[in-house]
Amino acid sequence: MxxxxxxxxxxxxxxxxxxxxxxxxxxxxxxxxxxxxxxxxxxxxxxxxxxLPGRGKVYSYTVIRVPSEGFEYYAPYIIAIVELENGVRVMSQIVDCNPEDVYIGMPVEVCFRRIFSQGDKGIISYGFKFKPLDDSWIRCYEEEAKISVSEMKV
Amino acid sequence: MEFPLYKKRDVAIVGVGTSKFGERWDKSLRELAWEAAVPAVEDAGIQGRDIQLVIFGNMSGGLFAGQEHVGALIADFLGLNPTPAIRVEAACASGGVALFQGYLAVASGLYDIVAVGGIEKMTDAPPDRATLALAGAMDSEWEAYFGATFPGLYALIAQRYMHEYKLSRETLAEVAVKNHYHGSMNPLAHFQFKTTVERVISSPLVADPLRRDDCCPISDGAACMILVPAEKARRYTDTPIYIKACTVASDKLALFEREDITTLRATIEASREAYRIAKLSPADIDVIEVHDCFTIAEIIALEDLGFVRKGDAGRLYEEGETYVGGRLPVNTDGGLKAGGHAVGATGVKQVIELVKQLRGEAEKGRQVSNAEYGLAQNVGGSGATVVVTIVGR
Structure with missing residues (x-):
């Protein structure tokens, strides 16, 4: 970083x-x-x-468990090489997606996010990240909510 | 890529020295240089004052140890002033590039006795600083900026390779198991213990699918060798080892910009040129040192160097062919995984291991019998610099 x-x-x-x-x-x-x-x-x-086109597919991915300096807050996070619709590839994080849900070939689209911040007084760095094109990221929040509801019943 | 010199001298290695690799709390940068250079000078039977040029590979003395200007430092503390001393940098291929520079200096006829080395003091830096320094070898604006780490880049390679060529997780672990086995017989290795597939695949995940035991350690270490013109080599030793070829190739710095990430194009280009210059083919090579910074790197290196067809390297590990005694002995000193990876030193250390193998001086159990030719592949970053060196008796 x-x-x-x-x-x-x-x-x-x-x-x-x-x-x-x-x-x-x-x-x-x-x-x-x-x-x-x-x-x-x-x-x-x-x-x-x-x-460049804002949509593409995951060409390869990894889940970073041991982050580099400045990314501790986000770990574990997905780093992927995304192949855009015109064949150009970019490296980016995949967000709004559980680490176990990402796969090679997953359709994704670009979004604008914070990348990292340099402590309390430093610069906040922004840039593109990619998120799944389908709604799996919504479902993952719903499932999380269901678990907490059932726990409340107990 | 054509070798431009019409008239060049052949170059011989007449003395070698390697420090112990590992977490060397007791030694600083300058003392590690001494630990490798003195045995090299003694091995060659020369005096320090005979050395005409010093070239050392060092990736990041500044970030790892707070020390730049490493060339002059080494010459100073080896007592060699005012001998010219230069530090060269190509990330983890710094050592290999230093050897390339030394080779050019002798082959061109400009210098007769050159000390080539590599050195890195990595463990004085806190771990996050060391990670930051290593991240400098990737594209800082487009890879490191988004949170990529070095294990992460090789994990992207591994994930894609396993997807395309159906390499199993267990077979990948065999690379580490084999290198630890060889390292267990090398008294200079960082790790001198054996490991098992079960242990590797149950170690903590670093960057899926790569686990802790897929990664080489952060090491301190130094390596040094003495180069002279081949026609004068017998003055210094009865067992000169000749540099048959030493080539460098470059590629795009960022991994994601390369067409195929399951192959390192720079390895293919550098090795093709090396085989052409040496007038040898992969079938002639008896012992191999490759840059196994991560287990997957060794798999693709063997394919890119032409030892096995694309996608077939896994089979060599399933059949145990890469052990000493096998058809294709790879990383007989434990490689980077067990031998240790003091980044600037690695490229020189690899070739020194080949020299020991060709001289028949490796420890019992890891000596390849009657080896005539050896090949080393040293990689910078995720493959943007590759140095290939072929040596022969």
């Missing part, structure tokens, strides 16, 4: 807030994160900003 100053967050706001990537107009390839130079065409290429 980066305990870096405000400019380091500010200059990445397009990508992290709006999922902006790059497209090379010469070869048509789309990249995330943004690149100044297309690795296929290099100086012959012409790279422009492009907004």
């Amino acid at each position: 980066s305990m870096l100053g405000i400019p380091s967050h500010w200059r990445r706001r397009k990508e992290r807030y709006r999922l902006i990537g790059s497209k090379c107009e010469a070869c048509g390839k789309v990249f995330f994160p943004r690149r100044e130079i297309c690795p296929n065409c290099r100086r012959r290429g012409r790279v422009i900003d492009v907004e």
Whole structure:
């Protein structure tokens, strides 16, 4: 995690807030994160900003049990490589989903969340995360509620 | 990728030294350097003043031990001033890249006696600082920022690999069991005890599906070797080991940007070039050191290096072929898993193990009989730098 100053967050706001990537107009390839130079065409290429589709599928995932500094509050959390509808892949957390429910191929969509905060006085860092496209995340809350109701009856 | 030198000298290793790897509370960075360099110099039968150039791999002296400027520090405390001394960095491949630089220095004809080493003092840092330092090897803006950890990146590889190639959890654990078995016979190894599949798969989860016992330890350690031109090697030793090839390849820093994460393209590229330069094929290699920072890394390394077809590496472990005495002995010193992973030192330590194997100097029980060629693969980060070195008698 980066305990870096405000400019380091500010200059990445397009990508992290709006999922902006790059497209090379010469070869048509789309990249995330943004690149100044297309690795296929290099100086012959012409790279422009492009907004990426907000939906995709889980390409691979893991559940982080031993978090890095700054993410203790969120553990265990799901980290996934998401393949977007145009084939571009991004790394992100999967939220609103139980760790045991995530699977390769799970349809997900992008959402805007807090990523971490630098203590009481530091910067709060925001960015994209992904959540399941179906309603399993709602059901998991409902089930939790049911358990607590039945416990109350006892 | 074509090797650009038309006229190059062959390079020989004439002296080696490795410190004990482990939690070395008693030693600091400078003392670890001494522990590895003095045996290397004595092994080569030279004097410190004969050394013309010092190149050490070190990933993050600053974050791990509060010490940068490691090249000069080493030269100073080895008593070698004013010999030029340089520290090189390529994350966990820092040692391998140091060897590559030393190889270039001798092969090019610029230097005749070069000390190449690797060093890392990791346990002086609190664990979360060490994790932070290691996270510097991944893409800090697009991987670490979102909460990825190093075990997490390799867990993503493992999850996808197990999905595509149906590798079982038990077979993956066999990698750790084998490396602990070899490590139990290595007096310099970080862990010198055996383990079992049951123990590995019941250790705590770190990043699913990887558990604690799939991960290499955080170690202190150093390794050093003396390189000279091949034509002068016999002046120093009766058992010179020749560097047949030493190649480096790079790949995208971020794992998620790579087309296929069940393979390290840099391993494929570097090894292909190494085999071409050495005029050897995987079938010629008798002993192998690969970068098993996590169990899954050893599985995919054997496939990428061409020892087994894609998806078939698991079978080697089910059949026990990667033990000393098997068809394909891998990580005979315990690898990173049991031998220890002092990140900057690992790439050099691996090649030193090959030198010991080729000289026939490994401890009883882990000596590969009559080994002629050895190959080492040293990985930086999740595969953005890979160094492949082939050595022969």
